[in-house]
Amino acid sequence: MQAVVQERQALVMLLQAHLREVHRFLPEAEIRGRVFALQCFVEGVVLRAAREPDMELDVVRESVQRFVAEVVPGFESAARSSGGFAP
Secondary structure (H helix, E strand, C coil), rough: CHHHHHHHHHHHHHHHHHHHHCCCCCCCCHHHHHHHHHHHHHHHHHHHHCCCCCCCCCHHHHHHHHHHHHHCCCCHHHHHCCCCCCC
């Protein structure tokens, strides 16, 4: 339980830092909600991958990228400018 709390706090801080970089602001409650959604999504992807070991990685990659782009403002444009992923 403590590890989950620490992970959540680290993700909140990471998202806050990213928002400052892209000159965006979200209320603390909104950031915490987005971090919670992100954690749930990642855990679900891990479970799905364990259940379906033959899952196509391209599908997983695209799903993660789309979700994170929705949850983290400015993520998609930042990733593209750094060569993080293709459109």
